[in-house]
Amino acid sequence: MNDSQTVENSLCFTSEFILNLSTYELSPSDITLLNKGLSFIPTPKSIKISDIVTCRDRNLRNLKYKDYFQHKEDTYDPKDFTNLFKAPSTWEPKTRQLTAETVNCIQSINEFISDCCSSSCIPSSSVQTHTQGTHIPVSNRNDNLTKLERKSLYTLSRNRDIIIKQADKGGAVVLMDRILYEQEGFRQLYNTKYYKQIHNSTRHETASRISKIIQSLHARGIISRRQYQLLNPTVSEDTRSFYLLPKIHKSHHTWPHSNMPEGRPIVSDCGSETYFVSKFIDYFLKPFSSMNIGYIRDSYQFIDKIQDKIIPQTAYLVTGDVTALYTNMNINRSIQVVKDLFHEYPNALRPDSEIVELLEICLTTNEFQFAGQLFIQILGTAMGKAFAPNLANMYLRELDQKATSHDEYKIDLYSRFIDDIFFIWLSDLSKLREYEEYLNNLIPDIKISFKAQQQHIEFLDVLVYTSPVPGSLDHNILKTCTHFKSTDTHQLLHTRSFHPNHTTVGILKSQLIRFRRLSSTKSDYNKSCRILFRVLQRRGYKRSLFRKLKYKIWYHNASYSTQNTDPPIWPLINYFDDIGLNINKFMRQKISHLQCAQNKRLVFAFKKHRNLGAFLTRSKLD
Numbered sequence: 001m002n003d004s005q006t007v008e009n010s011l012c013f014t015s016e017f018i019l020n021l022s023t024y025e026l027s028p029s030d031i032t033l034l035n036k037g038l039s040f041i042p043t044p045k046s047i048k049i050s051d052i053v054t055c056r057d058r059n060l061r062n063l064k065y066k067d068y069f070q071h072k073e074d075t076y077d078p079k080d081f082t083n084l085f086k087a088p089s090t091w092e093p094k095t096r097q098l099t100a101e102t103v104n105c106i107q108s109i110n111e112f113i114s115d116c117c118s119s120s121c122i123p124s125s126s127v128q129t130h131t132q133g134t135h136i137p138v139s140n141r142n143d144n145l146t147k148l149e150r151k152s153l154y155t156l157s158r159n160r161d162i163i164i165k166q167a168d169k170g171g172a173v174v175l176m177d178r179i180l181y182e183q184e185g186f187r188q189l190y191n192t193k194y195y196k197q198i199h200n201s202t203r204h205e206t207a208s209r210i211s212k213i214i215q216s217l218h219a220r221g222i223i224s225r226r227q228y229q230l231l232n233p234t235v236s237e238d239t240r241s242f243y244l245l246p247k248i249h250k251s252h253h254t255w256p257h258s259n260m261p262e263g264r265p266i267v268s269d270c271g272s273e274t275y276f277v278s279k280f281i282d283y284f285l286k287p288f289s290s291m292n293i294g295y296i297r298d299s300y301q302f303i304d305k306i307q308d309k310i311i312p313q314t315a316y317l318v319t320g321d322v323t324a325l326y327t328n329m330n331i332n333r334s335i336q337v338v339k340d341l342f343h344e345y346p347n348a349l350r351p352d353s354e355i356v357e358l359l360e361i362c363l364t365t366n367e368f369q370f371a372g373q374l375f376i377q378i379l380g381t382a383m384g385k386a387f388a389p390n391l392a393n394m395y396l397r398e399l400d401q402k403a404t405s406h407d408e409y410k411i412d413l414y415s416r417f418i419d420d421i422f423f424i425w426l427s428d429l430s431k432l433r434e435y436e437e438y439l440n441n442l443i444p445d446i447k448i449s450f451k452a453q454q455q456h457i458e459f460l461d462v463l464v465y466t467s468p469v470p471g472s473l474d475h476n477i478l479k480t481c482t483h484f485k486s487t488d489t490h491q492l493l494h495t496r497s498f499h500p501n502h503t504t505v506g507i508l509k510s511q512l513i514r515f516r517r518l519s520s521t522k523s524d525y526n527k528s529c530r531i532l533f534r535v536l537q538r539r540g541y542k543r544s545l546f547r548k549l550k551y552k553i554w555y556h557n558a559s560y561s562t563q564n565t566d567p568p569i570w571p572l573i574n575y576f577d578d579i580g581l582n583i584n585k586f587m588r589q590k591i592s593h594l595q596c597a598q599n600k601r602l603v604f605a606f607k608k609h610r611n612l613g614a615f616l617t618r619s620k621l622d
Contacts, residue, residue: 017173017491029146029152033612034612038611039493041499042150042610046138047136047575047609048134049117055575062570064102065093067594068097085223085231101595138578153612160178167248169485171491172248181263183256183257184262185244186370187256189373194327200374203236207234209361211233239374240367240369241369242375243621244265246263247262266384267377269384275386281362286390298417300518302415302422303518306413307479311412311478315454317422317424317452320451323448330379330444331378338355339356359387389418395443396446398443399442412426415459420459422457429452432450463483464479465480466478479520479521480520484531492508492511509553570603575609
């Protein structure tokens with residue numbers, strides 16, 4: 001029995017999407033609520049006036065830009081380094097620099113939005129004042145939650161004895177006892193090979209070290225003033241948070257506790273003193289990532305590489321998994337790998353020494369908190385760092401080279417996506433374990449486990465299988481279809497979620513396009529569609545729409561061109577509710593007559609209200 005079968009037989013889901021590993025007894029309304037998924041947005045009851053004003057200011061500033069620059073050629077190149085890593089500009093054209101028609105349009109929009117937020121439009125008794133600011137009620141469609149589900153949302157969001165997270169893979173909603181969740185966190189954090197507990201924060205010292213390097217880059221003219229403003233760090237009041245995503249797809253017998261699976265460690269870097277600097281580093285590391293032998297960008301590139309390849313009938317399909325790659329990346333070796341590649345591929349415009357120094361700071365000062373205690377990572381890199389995937393690819397460069405250059409072991413179609421490996425094994429199967437041991441001795445702490453099959457094997461979200469070559473008794477041809485893990489809940493957005501109607505249509509279409517691209521045959525495509533729709537029909541998706549899109553995508557979407565000849569898009573951005581929709585309609589009506597809006601496509605774009613994930617999950621464990 002393989003691992004996926006073990007998991008499937010050992011896990012008992014409370015319902016189709018929920019795995020309750022806690023002692024908390026879920027009520028029927030709890031189950032109904034959680035089954036909607038963490039991306040589900042409840043119908044909002046009110047909206048902050050400050051949110052309306054923020055959207056208004058953004059839209060009007062964009063309008064002023066469009067008017068001011070309408071007769072100037074747009075030479076902006078988003079890939080140009082000088083246009084990257086810039087602090088947001090606060091400049092906007094003055095009224096006297098705008099055309100009269102645009103000034104009148106702005107005045108009309110201001111008056112309309114003011115009316116929407118004023119007591120003349122809404123009774124003063126309806127205006128609510130909360131600690132978060134002044135709110136006004138939103139007159140929306142029928143509530144998409146029942147009173148009991150609203151009560152469940154309130155109760156679950158305030159229950160400090162349970163932790164709610166989305167599963168590491170598959171999309172299931174997992175409830176865990178807080179005590180067991182903390183135990184799993186501390187089980188990992190008290191491993192002194194990877195983490196060290198500290199008692200005083202070093203974030204200010206880290207910010208000071210980064211600031212000196214950024215000042216030097218600016219003084220030498222490598223970065224502009226606006227880039228300096230963004231990259232020069234500020235210390236947030238909150239320390240980074242460490243949290244775990246439960247690996248329920250792992251075999252149950254490997255769990256640290258019968259009711260608590262191993263957790264994938266994540267350290268959120270958003271808003272930290274290294275957040276923008278990590279993106280800056282990643283910009284210079286990214287070109288090297290794709291230079292590796294066997295590098296694949298995604299499943300689609302993998303499909304293009306192996307689809308319809310002919311292999312000997314005696315060959316084996318092999319996949320490999322690097323165990324805890326990010327956690328086991330030695331910091332000194334990571335830095336040396338970057339130095340070596342910079343030396344091998346020199347670039348006079350690249351500030352090598354500063355990048356290496358910034359990388360060293362980011363890797364050695366990854367401070368975070370968990371359950372009120374401070375820790376620092378001393379081995380590996382956190383998954384939350386922007387540069388982590390590209391650094392991981394660079395870290396395994398030596399492994400890729402030696403894996404494909406050893407004459408004793410014959411392999412073909414070697415491919416790697418970060419920590420997942422695929423290849424065709426052309427030697428005796430008895431030598432595969434010898435090959436595995438050879439690779440596991442190349443880089444300290446980097447261990448790979450292989451799985452070999454002749455007929456079919458899973459890799460990423462693809463099932464690779466063999467089919468006989470017509471007229472040949474000695475060769476097979478490689479085919480592919482969509483692979484679903486045993487814990488995959490197919491928990492796509494519920495149609496009752498408070499999203500624009502086209503959102504769920506777009507999600508369904510994107511899934512069918514994915515199936516189309518991964519499937520070698522129509523029967524594979526149809527099978528994937530049937531599996532998906534068995535779940536989606538319980539989430540409000542209409543069979544007629546599903547059939548229409550399914551047919552259209554198979555027969556009319558054979559090519560996937562990204563070329564777009566439509567007029568440039570001008571988004572009008574507000575929150576999705578009746579107030580935001582009315583504001584967008586009014587703005588489009590007024591702006592569409594302006595000279596600067598000609599040959600532009602005015603489209604509604606919506607910001608979303610809080611979803612269930614925002615109510616029920618949190619990265620910080622108080």
